[in-house]
Amino acid sequence: xxxxxxxxxxxxxxxxxxxxxxxxxxxxxxxxxxxxxxxxxxxxxxxxxxxxxxxxxxxxxxxxxxxxxxxxxxxxxxxxxxxxxxxxxxxxxxxxxxxxxxxxxxxxxxxxxxxxxxxxxxxxxxxxxxxxxxxxxxxxxxxxxxxxxxxxxxxxxxxxxxxxxxxxxxxxxxxxxxxxxxxxxxxxxxxxxxxxxxxxxxxxxxxxxxxxxxxxxxxxxxxxxxxxxxxxxxxxxxxxxxxxxxxxxxxxxxxxxxxxxxxxxxxxxxxxxxxxxxxxxxxxxxxxxxxxxxxxxxxxxxxxxxxxxxxxxxxxxxxxxxxxxxxxxxxxxxxxxxxxxxxxxxxxxxxxxxxxxxxxxxxxxxxxxxxxxxxxxxxxxxxxxxxxxxxxxxxxxxxxxxxxxxxxxxxxxxxxxxxxxxxxxxxxxxxxxxxxxxxxxxxxxxxxxxxxxxxxxxxxxxxxxxxxxxxxxxxxxxxxxxxxxxxxxxxxxxxxxxxxxxxxxxxxxx
Numbered sequence: 001x002x003x004x005x006x007x008x009x010x011x012x013x014x015x016x017x018x019x020x021x022x023x024x025x026x027x028x029x030x031x032x033x034x035x036x037x038x039x040x041x042x043x044x045x046x047x048x049x050x051x052x053x054x055x056x057x058x059x060x061x062x063x064x065x066x067x068x069x070x071x072x073x074x075x076x077x078x079x080x081x082x083x084x085x086x087x088x089x090x091x092x093x094x095x096x097x098x099x100x101x102x103x104x105x106x107x108x109x110x111x112x113x114x115x116x117x118x119x120x121x122x123x124x125x126x127x128x129x130x131x132x133x134x135x136x137x138x139x140x141x142x143x144x145x146x147x148x149x150x151x152x153x154x155x156x157x158x159x160x161x162x163x164x165x166x167x168x169x170x171x172x173x174x175x176x177x178x179x180x181x182x183x184x185x186x187x188x189x190x191x192x193x194x195x196x197x198x199x200x201x202x203x204x205x206x207x208x209x210x211x212x213x214x215x216x217x218x219x220x221x222x223x224x225x226x227x228x229x230x231x232x233x234x235x236x237x238x239x240x241x242x243x244x245x246x247x248x249x250x251x252x253x254x255x256x257x258x259x260x261x262x263x264x265x266x267x268x269x270x271x272x273x274x275x276x277x278x279x280x281x282x283x284x285x286x287x288x289x290x291x292x293x294x295x296x297x298x299x300x301x302x303x304x305x306x307x308x309x310x311x312x313x314x315x316x317x318x319x320x321x322x323x324x325x326x327x328x329x330x331x332x333x334x335x336x337x338x339x340x341x342x343x344x345x346x347x348x349x350x351x352x353x354x355x356x357x358x359x360x361x362x363x364x365x366x367x368x369x370x371x372x373x374x375x376x377x378x379x380x381x382x383x384x385x386x387x388x389x390x391x392x393x394x395x396x397x398x399x400x401x402x403x404x405x406x407x408x409x410x411x412x413x414x415x416x417x418x419x420x421x422x423x424x425x426x427x428x429x430x431x432x433x434x435x436x437x438x439x440x441x442x443x444x445x446x447x448x449x450x451x452x453x454x455x456x457x458x459x460x461x462x463x464x465x466x467x468x469x470x471x472x473x474x475x476x477x478x479x480x481x482x483x484x485x486x487x488x489x490x491x492x493x494x495x496x497x498x499x500x501x502x503x504x505x506x507x508x509x510x
Contacts, residue, residue: 001025003090006104006132007068007083008124009075012289012329012336013254015124017104017132019069020080022087027063033084035068038076047078047109048085055113055159060092074333076288079118082107082136085159086166095163103134103154106141113159117141119256122249125151136162142175143263144253147246191232194407198398202229205389205500207411210236211418212479213433214472215322215344215384217307220391221358226347229391230303233345234270235408237301238419244299247339251298255291269300269342275309279317289329289336294321297342307346308376315381318344322384325436343435346385348377360393379466386435386472387500418482434479439471446474452494459498473497 001024009018031045052059066084068075083105089095106124108116117140125135125148137145139155146153153175156162165172193203202218206229209216218226240248249265252258258265273282273293284292294302304310321327325341351370355361365373422433425445431437437445448456460470477489477497486493 001091001093003087005083005087005090006102007080007106008104008128008132009073010120010124010254011073011334012338013123013250013291014336015120015127016070016073017128018075018080020083020087021067021069022084022091023065023067024060024088024091025063025065029061029063031064031066033066033068035066035071036074037068038074040078041068041075041080044078044081044084044109047081047111048088050111051081051109051113051159052085052088054111055163057089057094057159057163058092060088064088074288077118077120078108078116079106079120081109082115082138082159082162085109086162089163095166097166098168101134103136103152104128104132105136107136107138107156109159115139115156115158115162119258120254121145122147122246122253122258123251126246126250143177144249144258146175146177147249147264191235192408193229193232193235193411194404196225196228196232196405197401198394198405199225199229199391200405202389202391203405203411205387206233207236207415208476208479208483208500209233209343209345209387210411211415211433211483212386212422212475213343213435214386214476214479215435216346216387216389217382217385218345218347218389218391219350220347221361221393222349222354224391224393226391227305230301230305230345230347231270232408233301233303233343234268236411236415237268238412238416240266240268240299248299251291251295251338255296257296269297270303271297271300272303272305275304275306277310277314279311279314282314283317283321283327283329283340284336284338285329287331288333289331289338291338292327294318294327294340294342295338298339300342302342302344304344304346307348308373312376312378315376316378319380319384344385347391350374358393383466383468383472386476388502389500390502414483417485418479421482421485434475434482437475437478442471442474442478446478446489448474448489448494449491452489452491455491455494456498459501463501465501469501473501476500 003022005020007018007020008015033042049059086105106118108118110116115138117138121141122144125145129148129151133150134152136154139157142153142155155175164170220226245264252265271293282293284290284295321340327338327340329336350356351363351365352373353363353365355363356370477493480493480496481489
């Protein structure tokens with residue numbers, strides 16, 4: 001007796017169809033699973049056996065062989081329990097599919113036959129949606145599966161419900177949500193820039209960074225509000241588009257970090273890994289590649305607090321993803337590509353004690369100690385920050401005063417306006433903000449006058465800037481012009497952009 005059902009697997013964030021064949025033959029009782037199955041898949045033998053028995057069906061006391069094709073691809077996880085159980089029930093004649101109905105089947109089984117949710121459903125279904133149009137899933141996975149166009153989704157809570165529906169004993173209808181879940185409803189803002197006393201210059205720099213998608217490095221004494229400022233950055237970023245929400249949700253689903261009740265991630269990610277993180281955890285990897293922090297920050301912000309405390313080899317792996325917007329993880333089984341378009345925000349102290357340049361505290365670090373501390377950041381990595389921001393201590397009067405600066409809502413309106421200008425300008429060019437401009441595009445959209453060329457030449461020589469730093473100054477100047485709704489870069493736009501590279505000169509020349 002032989003039965004065939006379909007399921008799906010995941011490699012990176014790309015899914016593929018798995019054919020599951022169940023063969024039941026005479027011989028000594030045995031239950032074997034072949035096809036490069038890992039331990040979690042092999043353990044499904046016990047879950048499937050108990051679920052079938054406890055659901056009131058007959059489990060064959062014969063030789064059972066389950067083949068998972070393609071046989072040269074590693075299978076992992078518990079998502080194949082339900083497909084294996086249905087295959088066995090089909091082979092023993094306890095369940096039948098109607099003619100022409102051959103759905104994908106995904107789900108983990110409890111010992112009592114309940115169907116539990118699994119991870120990676122959205123990327124699996126998006127990858128195979130061109131050829132597969134029907135899927136059977138746990139009920140908790142329905143919200144994310146609904147976002148796959150052209151896919152009929154059937155959801156169940158228990159194995160008995162599924163068998164009854166397949167045998168025509170109960171109605172069998174595709175899942176329909178109670179409301180249109182393909183709309184994006186951003187969460188309310190809880191951390192507001194109005195809570196930050198003073199630091200108007202820092203808020204201005206963060207507004208520019210948000211408007212152009214620029215990487216930003218904050219340097220200042222302890223307690224000046226660097227972390228407070230960074231944590232409020234998502235409150236002023238543009239809302240996720242539906243396409244961005246799908247991309248982000250795919251990554252979180254593959255990483256098993258998706259809240260099944262939400263269905264779709266509707267706010268930009270803000271990731272804050274600890275400085276003890278490994279390079280694999282940061283960029284992704286593993287025996288079967290999984291997304292790392294830079295991919296979990298895709299379409300959002302990656303915030304690295306106390307930047308020099310990160311291991312140097314960990315920071316260096318950021319260089320290529322920051323330029324390419326993706327990371328390729330190569331393993332013996334193949335290569336997985338994870339998207340990684342994120343804003344990098346870092347914060348650090350200016351010296352080991354933290355008070356170099358602080359007007360109110362004495363710094364007891366020697367120039368050698370300061371130089372050694374700052375050398376933990378390589379020049380190439382520093383070049384990849386568009387904006388260097390010095391965060392100064394605030395006075396007691398500003399800290400205790402009644403004055404309130406711009407709210408996150410007010411800043412966000414300006415950011416949205418600037419982003420809208422950029423979207424119109426770069427329509428059909430494959431880029432969405434000024435930070436993504438390449439050299440050819442900058443020659444078109446960041447033209448300088450003769451006076452401005454002289455200005456930046458002086459800065460280039462005095463600050464020993466690299467070619468990459470020069471490009472980033474132009475991108476930031478273009479964003480400042482967009483915030484003021486100016487078609488061309490003006491002198492004061494360029495001057496402000498240049499002063500955001502001041503750390504090149506002030507702190508790194510020892």
